[in-house]
Amino acid sequence: MKLKAAVVGLGYWGPNLARNLAGSNDFALAALCDLDAGRLERVGAHYPAAERFTDLDEMLARAHPELVCIATPVASHHVLAAKALHAGAHVFVEKPMTMTGAQSRELLALAARLGRHVFVDHTFLFTGAVAELKKQVASGGIGELLYIDSVRINLGLFQPDVDVVWDLAPHDLSILHHVVGQVPVSVRAMGSCHSPSGLADVAYLHLDYQGAVSAHLHLSWLSPVKVRRMIFAGTKQSIIYDDLEAAEKVKIYDHGVDFDVKDLEERRRVLVSYRKGDMRAPNVPATEALAVELADVAAVLRGQGGARASGADGAAVVRVLEAAQRSLAQGGALVPVESA
Template sequence: MTQDEPLRAAVVGAGYWGPNLARNFRNSPDWDLVAVCDLDADRARRVVGARSTVEVMTSTAELLARDDVDAVAIATPARTHASLALAALDAGKHVLVEKPIADGSARGREMVARAHEVGRVLMVDHTFCYTPVVLKMQELIATGALGDVLFVDSVRINLGLVQPDVDVFWDLAPHDLSILDFILPGGLVPRGVAAQGADPIGAGQPCVGYLTLPLAGGAIAHVHVNWLSPTKIRQMVVGGSRRTMVWDDLNPNQRLTVYDRGVVLDELTNGGKKAAVNVSYRLGDAWAPALPEREALGQMVAELAASIRQRRSPRTDGAAGLRVLGVLEASRRSLDHGGGLVEVEPAHPLLEVRA
């Protein structure tokens, strides 16, 4: 296959997210969608359409045995991610897997190691990291426009579907954690995790939750997730030593606002020693960066193709997935210990595609 020829993709899982992946593979000039696989053939058939030439399959073993599949996108429950991904990697396929990367760090690390061993791309579908607004947020931090990051406040609340198998942290927080991992220099490597959760409706697991993540250099991040709110809020505030930015995902006309305002500290010395600190405030302008309109999933499948062709790790690689998974697992341990601060197990990232 030449660099100019489209790569060939198959989607496993035709439920909630699989149809979105299938549509973007179909619409991408980098890809040909050749198959959709689901245990429910009728559901898979509805995804591909009555007149489509895309094949409907119900057996992953038969799918992975095909020679005309370069990459497999896995959109199934988290408990199935590791077994499906490992089988696909062993079959010589590149893998895109829905978040979280796995239902446990040990299995996630096995996936990353296997991808490295067989020289295949393992990519995690951290969709928000491909949106124009999050790309701009990362750029503003990387170029020093905000200065040093001092705090992050993230809110993701909605009257949502109470899940039977995962708590509100595992359902909603991966979005915010993956964004933090992408925009923070060095990724999401907190000094610990403290989780407080509540189940006021008796669902059997936390439906309202708060994560506190102390960061390097004295900074802190706070994530609020909630299934029970009658109002929908998706907002993140990133405060820096020079500027602060506010992302409001529900404001299509001005998703990102940058405030040139902040606190200024003037140290007073006496005999070379700090005697006092004067606090003043800088009140500057606010501005909204121009953002292009493009679908995040389209950018994501393009990044998958580029990483395969260039034999490099993708923007949201397995190591990123492990860092997010480590925080989720730490949240469970913190809840078990009354909400106290617990350590996060290191991700032990590996290079996934050999040069």
């Protein structure tokens, strides 16, 4: 039997959730909710079987959804998710899961007490490209991971309640968490604001992981061109993941540098040789990520597996964002990431 699902927040992203739930074999789109009645009518017109509400409490009391998907501005995630959990629903919360680490912890504790699941929408983890990235890094084919460099810039949608770090970095951080398999130990963040909002619209994050791996993220809402590119550099090979490429999103380069150290005391005698080999682009499935993600959520709710993007993963990303926020406020100081 299909699970009853609802979407709260039908602005830019919520309609994508509604469309995927309505087209899913696992879920029935039972209810839609938005404070804005006009928006609710416009989106709701496509889904006549879904009841429409402008108030979440009323929706929870009348529609009794088993899964509530929350696609409202970040500042409201915590309160709305807690209400849905109290009403007995599981929740699927947009990224970033909450505004603070304390709110994430509270939400996870509440869900555990009530025996409900919290999922976070870390959409990119469900793309064929990121699955391929993880496979390549985990197989050891690229050798030891050295560093990651990511550029995520465009003329972005300025958010009212969060800066560019909270808006865009969750994508990079969730991909890094998934592929590297750890949360960074510390963050340094620099940024600047070019609007009256006071919120950074251009930012640079430097993350240090345990071992020698580091990552650098460039985030901007002010770039005239759109770039979505990550480099995963390894000792043997490097991978370039370009999300804007239509077909070859993941390219593996057999290029690199070999160092031949003849005499450790005599640095000048280190011989550098450049390797230039082939490039290959593995075929990656182009299935819409949200469809894969909702199937994953349904499998967990039916007791058929663990979540690829759980509430704990959402909380881990929020802890890094919080550290980045502190570092930004301190002009780029090194800030340790809190442990779970």
